[in-house]
Amino acid sequence: MRPYLADMAENRKSVGRGMVLLTMCLAVLVAQVDTSVVNLAVRPIGADLHAEVAGLQWVVDAYNLTYAVLLLTGGLLADLYGRRLIFMAGVAVFTAASLLCAAAPGIAVLIGARALAGSGAALLVPASLAIIRVVWTDPAERGRALGIWASCNGVAFAIGPPLGGILIAHFGWRSVFLCVVPFGIAALVLAARAVPEAADPHGRRFDPGGQALGAGALGALALAAIEAQGRPWVSGAALAVCVVAFLGFRAVERRADAAALVPLDLFGLAPFRGTMIATAAMTFGMYGVLFLVPLVWQSSGKLGPQGAGFALLPMALIFALVSPRSGKLTERFGARAMIAGGLGAIGCGLLVLSAADGGASLDIAELGLALAGLGMGIATGPLFAVAVASVPSERSGTASALINVARMVGATLGVAALGSAFALLHGGADGLRAAMLAGGLVQLAGAATAWAIVR
16 A cells, blocks of 8 residues: 555656646746747838837847846845745746737837846746756756756747747737737746745845846846947947956955855856856857858848748757757766767857858758757756756755856857857858857867866
């Protein structure tokens, strides 16, 4: 009888954790799909709302800027007041902001609603990762759960552009915001029913000085990247503000010691430090690919917007198919091999892209993209698993926020640096070749760093 009861209890526990994982994946998938389809809606938004190019740019950038500014705040609030509470607040804000986007009567309201959506994402993404860290106490099981969670990014990349194209063509641009609302409501209901609450406020405080300086540094870095091409003087000024704010942030956090927003001793943990570097290196190259390769395809007349979206589909599908299996692969080969091997595969993919004659040779380009998708699928889950496992559970929200800060910083610097390399050689095949070569070398350097640091 006892073995039967034990099996029943274990089954209930597995079902409960399955519902938790479904909730986390649903919310993150909604946020990522929404982000991936907005770029397709920019032109119809401009035509409908009579918006200039600068306003349309901020439809995209307002989200990225507020997300960057509030990431650390989201992680701290999750630790202080409860991961489920902050997750649900983030989902609610994101869903309400999506409704506001769909109803926006003008470009100013739409930009404000996109900024509100970015603040919701800054709450829900770190909290979702922290919840997985707390619910899955066994490292092997946590690795498998994080592999599935990470695969949602690949699924979003796969379904986002085709879905956006279909919705815009048949129902208009407002539908791309409305379509996520039912899923946001479902995530709220599931979170209330299935997700346990957990918080670790002991010895912690809000740390307003660290909050202000950290937000200022991240926001200024994002603004520097946003304005790098159009207004370089604004970009330079923002970069200077970023450096000053970062130095002030480090001084404030050092004085705060254990009560700091970001305890600096976390960076003394070699595995955590290694995953931060590797994550930034990974997104440095991958966001450069997603920015430049479709741009070259379309500007050269090789592919149109819809064709470019479908040409990226194999990479996204490989990512989505491999990532859920990364946990079991990590058990067999170890996290260090998976992370370094994944970044190495991405690096090789970018080097193949650099040899694809500016994307003109689609067969070679697709091979490079496939390698990049494979590398992301191999590395992403283990990166998150090592990052959250290498810190105490009471710091899981902060660690989750920091690993997402590393993603954002790598992506921001990658788009700016590789975009500049592309522009320096006047774009086209030569510009893409130089950018992909530089991105590939950064990936390989990240792989070597991960191999040396991560244990």
